[in-house]
Amino acid sequence: MKPAFFIKEAMRSISRNAIPSFAAMASVLVTVLVLGVFIPVVQATTGAANEVRGRVLVDVYLKKDATQTDIARVQALLRDKVAHVGKVAFVSKAQAYAQEKKRNPEAYQLLGANPLPDTFRVTPDTPDNVLKLRDALAPAGVAGGRTPVDASIEQVKNRKDETTKILTATRVVKLAMGGLAILLIVASVLLISNTIRLSLFSRRREVEVMKLVGATDSFIRWPFVIEGVVLGALGGVAAVALLGVGKIALLDPLSADFALIAAPQTIGFGLLAVVLLVASVGVSAAGSSISLRKFLRV
Amino acid sequence: MAIVERHKQELERSAAPRDRAPSVIEFRGVSKNYGPTNGGLETASFSIQRGEFVFLVGSTGSGKSTLMKLLIKEIEPTAGTIRVAGRDLSEITRKKVPYYRRNIGIVFQDFKLLPDRTVYDNVAYALQVTGSSRKEIRAKVPDILRLTGLATKLHSFPDQLSGGEQQRVAVARAFVNHPPLLLADEPTGNLDPETSVGIMQLLYRINRTGTTVLVATHDATMVDRMRRRVLELHQGRLVRDELDAQYARADMNTAEFGALLREPSPEPKRGPQADRQRERDAAREARDEFDDIFPTDERP
Numbered sequence: 001m002k003p004a005f006f007i008k009e010a011m012r013s014i015s016r017n018a019i020p021s022f023a024a025m026a027s028v029l030v031t032v033l034v035l036g037v038f039i040p041v042v043q044a045t046t047g048a049a050n051e052v053r054g055r056v057l058v059d060v061y062l063k064k065d066a067t068q069t070d071i072a073r074v075q076a077l078l079r080d081k082v083a084h085v086g087k088v089a090f091v092s093k094a095q096a097y098a099q100e101k102k103r104n105p106e107a108y109q110l111l112g113a114n115p116l117p118d119t120f121r122v123t124p125d126t127p128d129n130v131l132k133l134r135d136a137l138a139p140a141g142v143a144g145g146r147t148p149v150d151a152s153i154e155q156v157k158n159r160k161d162e163t164t165k166i167l168t169a170t171r172v173v174k175l176a177m178g179g180l181a182i183l184l185i186v187a188s189v190l191l192i193s194n195t196i197r198l199s200l201f202s203r204r205r206e207v208e209v210m211k212l213v214g215a216t217d218s219f220i221r222w223p224f225v226i227e228g229v230v231l232g233a234l235g236g237v238a239a240v241a242l243l244g245v246g247k248i249a250l251l252d253p254l255s256a257d258f259a260l261i262a263a264p265q266t267i268g269f270g271l272l273a274v275v276l277l278v279a280s281v282g283v284s285a286a287g288s289s290i291s292l293r294k295f296l297r298v
Numbered sequence: 299m300a301i302v303e304r305h306k307q308e309l310e311r312s313a314a315p316r317d318r319a320p321s322v323i324e325f326r327g328v329s330k331n332y333g334p335t336n337g338g339l340e341t342a343s344f345s346i347q348r349g350e351f352v353f354l355v356g357s358t359g360s361g362k363s364t365l366m367k368l369l370i371k372e373i374e375p376t377a378g379t380i381r382v383a384g385r386d387l388s389e390i391t392r393k394k395v396p397y398y399r400r401n402i403g404i405v406f407q408d409f410k411l412l413p414d415r416t417v418y419d420n421v422a423y424a425l426q427v428t429g430s431s432r433k434e435i436r437a438k439v440p441d442i443l444r445l446t447g448l449a450t451k452l453h454s455f456p457d458q459l460s461g462g463e464q465q466r467v468a469v470a471r472a473f474v475n476h477p478p479l480l481l482a483d484e485p486t487g488n489l490d491p492e493t494s495v496g497i498m499q500l501l502y503r504i505n506r507t508g509t510t511v512l513v514a515t516h517d518a519t520m521v522d523r524m525r526r527r528v529l530e531l532h533q534g535r536l537v538r539d540e541l542d543a544q545y546a547r548a549d550m551n552t553a554e555f556g557a558l559l560r561e562p563s564p565e566p567k568r569g570p571q572a573d574r575q576r577e578r579d580a581a582r583e584a585r586d587e588f589d590d591i592f593p594t595d596e597r598p
Binding site: 005213 | 370393397404410411412413423426428429471475
């Protein structure tokens with residue numbers, strides 16, 4: 001109806017109720033600050049976990065006497081016929097020997113000849129499918145042993161211990177982080193709506209009087225919603241400013257030294273700021289209008 | 299009193315289209331139960347004509363406030379129909395209630411002013427609600443505050459005013475929209491007798507402009523002195539409606555009216571027998587009360 005009037009009313013009520021307004025703003029500030037720290041931390045952790053999971057792979061060892069045609073056939077098989085294959089890397093006997101020799105020169109000095117087979121390193125399309133991939137390449141036989149799908153494959157191995165360990169560890173990290181994030185978001189919404197509710201509760205008499213004078217619901221509600229938006233925006237801006245200061249003062253000097261902090265998958269600061277601002281304004285505006293509903297039923 | 303003239307004209311203009319205006323308030327068999335055993339009002343029927351000044355009396359819990367709340371549609375009756383200015387209240391939807399309330403001025407015992415607004419803003423709020431322009435507000439508010447004798451308190455906050463002054467602000471707010479009906483629920487309940495007379499004079503002045511005024515009170519002496527129509531409620535029932543009693547002249551001016559209120563109470567027309575009985579009852583009641591607080595054996 002009259003936006004100027006509503007804005008004036010909202011400003012007046014903020015200045016007349018300075019302490020509850022400050023409390024609402026501070027609770028927005030604190031929760032946004034915590035969220036702002038937490039979102040990149042969750043992202044960095046899950047990013048790191050995913051990176052570790054990316055190392056899960058299946059080794060396909062060929063027979064020592066495999067010819068060039070055998071190699072080509074197995075490669076075609078891996079590329080086209082088997083499900084869940086992500087990437088396939090071929091390591092020839094010579095390459096494998098060179099690598100291993102570099103890692104452990106004395107042992108390979110003693111060996112003299114190259115004992116290593118040609119190997120395909122197969123990465124599954126997603127880490128969780130690694131066991132299915134192994135089964136596809138070497139189905140379990142009736143007798144219990146495994147028979148590879150191609151005659152020239154000697155053995156299919158999936159570095160079992162390592163794989164399961166990585167999978168469980170990263171799953172725990174991911175679940176814990178997700179659970180914490182949900183808890184934190186719920187707590188933030190509750191905290192903000194409770195603060196708003198308290199500051200509205202102290203003014204329910206005011207609302208009652210307004211209703212008796214003949215004010216419509218929207219006439220009463222708008223100033224409160226605008227007040228919520230203003231307080232939410234103030235809290236959000238202050239929190240983003242603090243985050244920015246923290247990032248420049250603390251994080252940037254460290255990121256040179258720690259790979260986790262510099263992880264490329266984290267959200268950009270600009271985007272983070274926008275998300276946090278929108279969330280704080282939205283939650284406070286919705287919070288005040290929903291809390292007001294109760295008092296409007298006079 | 300320019301504003302009084304203007305208000306009179308305004309009222310007459312709005313009333314003109316209907317030659318035989320319906321009763322301002324009409325209750326027909328209205329009941330309100332708060333629970334199966336908890337009655338608020340039982341089959342009340344009465345009507346109030348335009349320009350009347352009516353008292354609603356009864357002790358606490360007799361249903362006065364229920365009746366007031368029914369009139370402003372804060373609660374719904376369990377049975378019966380209420381008409382205000384010919385309009386059935388049950389037909390007003392929840393959304394339309396605010397617009398309906400703008401046609402009724404309401405004054406409460408506890409003033410119900412907005413504590414963080416000045417006197418001026420409190421009165422102006424009633425106009426802002428209706429979407430009045432700033433120019434209109436600037437013209438009307440000082441006018442009405444002068445009428446209620448608050449011209450010097452424009453920028454005071456409610457907690458800087460005395461009770462009587464706060465009630466004057468409340469009356470000003472109730473009247474600033476020139477409602478055809480003014481309800482006052484115990485308007486003098488929190489005030490001393492002299493201040494009460496002032497508030498009553500103010501209400502009477504408003505009534506003289508043609509506004510129908512309904513005042514709920516338990517101040518029996520005030521009612522006896524004013525000699526106006528009285529509706530008495532007792533435990534939710536309408537037990538008295540003196541339509542044809544000896545009322546005071548309707549055309550006395552405010553000063554005469556004030557004098558009437560201040561003069562010693564005219565002896566109510568009750569038989570001497572009844573009077574003595576009443577005194578005895580009162581004495582016994584007082585004694586019983588005293589006994590309740592200080593049991594006899596512990597009394598010094």
